[in-house]
Amino acid sequence: MEDRASRFSELLTAAQAGDPDAFAALWRGAHPMLLRYLRVVAGDAAEDVASETWLRVIGGLGGFSGEEPGFRAWLVRIARNTLMDGHRRRFRRPETLTPDLTRADGPSVPDVADTVIDRIGTEDALRLVARLPAEVAEMVTLRVVMGLEVADVAALVGRSPGAVRVAVHRGLRRLADQLRADGVTQHGKAAFSGRDV
Amino acid sequence: MVEMSEPTPLADAPLLADPALRAVVEALRAPGTEAELVGQEAVVAAFVAAQNRSTSRPTRRSSVLSSLLASKIAMAAAVGAVTVGGTAAAAYTGTLPGSLQGIAHRTIGAPEATDGKQVTDPNERTHPGAERSEHAKGPDATGPAAFGLCTAFEHGGLATPSTAYASLERAAGGKDRIKAYCAAIRRPGEHPTPTGAPSDHPTGMPTDHPTGMPSTHPTGMPTGHPTGHPTP
Numbered sequence: 001m002e003d004r005a006s007r008f009s010e011l012l013t014a015a016q017a018g019d020p021d022a023f024a025a026l027w028r029g030a031h032p033m034l035l036r037y038l039r040v041v042a043g044d045a046a047e048d049v050a051s052e053t054w055l056r057v058i059g060g061l062g063g064f065s066g067e068e069p070g071f072r073a074w075l076v077r078i079a080r081n082t083l084m085d086g087h088r089r090r091f092r093r094p095e096t097l098t099p100d101l102t103r104a105d106g107p108s109v110p111d112v113a114d115t116v117i118d119r120i121g122t123e124d125a126l127r128l129v130a131r132l133p134a135e136v137a138e139m140v141t142l143r144v145v146m147g148l149e150v151a152d153v154a155a156l157v158g159r160s161p162g163a164v165r166v167a168v169h170r171g172l173r174r175l176a177d178q179l180r181a182d183g184v185t186q187h188g189k190a191a192f193s194g195r196d197v
Numbered sequence: 198m199v200e201m202s203e204p205t206p207l208a209d210a211p212l213l214a215d216p217a218l219r220a221v222v223e224a225l226r227a228p229g230t231e232a233e234l235v236g237q238e239a240v241v242a243a244f245v246a247a248q249n250r251s252t253s254r255p256t257r258r259s260s261v262l263s264s265l266l267a268s269k270i271a272m273a274a275a276v277g278a279v280t281v282g283g284t285a286a287a288a289y290t291g292t293l294p295g296s297l298q299g300i301a302h303r304t305i306g307a308p309e310a311t312d313g314k315q316v317t318d319p320n321e322r323t324h325p326g327a328e329r330s331e332h333a334k335g336p337d338a339t340g341p342a343a344f345g346l347c348t349a350f351e352h353g354g355l356a357t358p359s360t361a362y363a364s365l366e367r368a369a370g371g372k373d374r375i376k377a378y379c380a381a382i383r384r385p386g387e388h389p390t391p392t393g394a395p396s397d398h399p400t401g402m403p404t405d406h407p408t409g410m411p412s413t414h415p416t417g418m419p420t421g422h423p424t425g426h427p428t429p
Contacts, residue, residue: 018248024241032229054240058247125224179217
C-alpha cells in the first residue's frame with residue numbers, strides 16, 4: 001500500500017500546485033464513494049451535496065495536509081457540514097429504499113438466492129444499508145464504503161471508537177440477517193464456488 | 198502507477214466469511230461507475246477557474262462564499278460550453294439548468310431562471326454553427342451584459358468562436374482591447390461613476406457672496422417726481 005500512499009501525496013501536491021489532471025485523479029478516486037455515502041445519508045440530495053462539497057474542497061485544498069485516509073475523512077467532514085448547512089438532511093423514507101431485488105416472494109425473482117449473491121449491484125447494496133437505523137447506516141457506510149478508520153468515523157459522528165466498532169459490527173450482522181431473512185442463504189451457489197461440493 | 202479509484206482495503210471485516218454479506222460489501226465497494234463519474238468535466242472546470250482566480254489576484258483573499266459562487270460560475274461555464282459554445286452565452290440565454298441559472302443571475306447579472314424554459318431562440322442551442330452567422334445576435338456587450346461577459350472572459354469561459362465572444366470583441370473594438378475594456382466594466386449594482394456631473398461641484402457656500410449693499414442702489418431722488426401742486 002506504500003505505492004498507493006506515495007501516489008496520493010504526489011497527486012495531492014500536484015493538485016495543490018494547480019494541476020487539473022492531478023485534481024481529476026483525486027476526484028475520480030473519492031467521488032464515487034462520497035456519492036454512495038451521501039445517497040445513504042442524504043437520499044435525493046446526494047448529487048447536490050456532493051457538488052457543493054467538491055466546490056468547498058477546491059476552495060480549501062491548499063490548506064489540507066495529510067494522507068489519503070485523512071483526505072477522505074476531511075471530505076466527509078465537509079460533506080456533512082454541507083448537508084447541515086443546507087438543511088437538506090432528510091429522514092430516509094423506508095418505502096423508497098426497499099430493495100425489490102430481495103423480495104423473495106416476488107414472482108419476478110424466482111431464484112433470489114443465486115440472483116442476489118451473484119448479481120447484487122451497488123444500487124441494491126446501498127438500499128440494503130439504507131434500511132439500517134440512520135446512525136448505524138452512516139457508520140457502516142463511512143467504514144465500508146468510504147473506507148475510513150474507526151477513529152475517524154468516531155470523530156465524525158461524535159461517538160467513541162468502541163461504540164463505532166460495535167455499531168458497525170452489529171450493522172453488518174444485521175445486514176447478513178436481513179439477507180438471510182430475504183431468502184438469501186449460504187446455499188446460494190456463490191457460497192460453493194471454488195469448493196468441492 | 199496506482200489508480201486512485203481502486204477501493205481502499207477494509208481493515209477489519211470479521212463477518213465477511215458470510216458470502217451473502219461479502220457480496221453486499223463487494224458491491225458497496227465496487228469501482229465507480231460511469232454514471233457516478235459523469236460530473237468530472239464540470240468539477241475540473243471549477244478547479245481550473247479557481248486556480249486562475251487565485252493566480253491573477255494573489256493578494257486578494259476571497260471568502261469561502263465568494264469563491265464558491267465563482268466556482269459555480271465555472272460549473273455553469275462547463276455546462277454552457279457544451280451546449281452553446283460560449284459560457285456567458287449560455288448564462289445569458291438562460292440555457293443553464295435552473296439552479297445554475299439562478300447563480301448566474303445573482304452573480305453575473307444574467308436573466309433569471311425560467312423554470313426550464315429557454316429565453317432565446319432554441320435554434321441557437323440546437324445549431325451551434327449558426328452562431329457564427331450574421332443572424333446570430335448574442336448578448337449586447339455594450340449594455341448590462343458586459344459584466345457577465347467579462348466575468349466569463351476573465352475566467353477563461355468564453356470560447357473564441359462564440360457569439361458572446363464576438364459581441365464582446367465588437368464592444369471592445371478589437372480582440373486586443375477586450376482586457377482593457379473589461380477592466381473598466383463594473384459589477385451590476387455598484388454605483389456607476391457619474392460621467393456627466395461636474396467634478397468641481399461646489400461643496401460649501403459660495404465664496405463670492407455679496408457682503409455689502411448693492412452698488413447699483415439708487416442714489417438720487419426719483420426724477421419723475423410730480424412738480425405741480427394738486428388743485429383743491
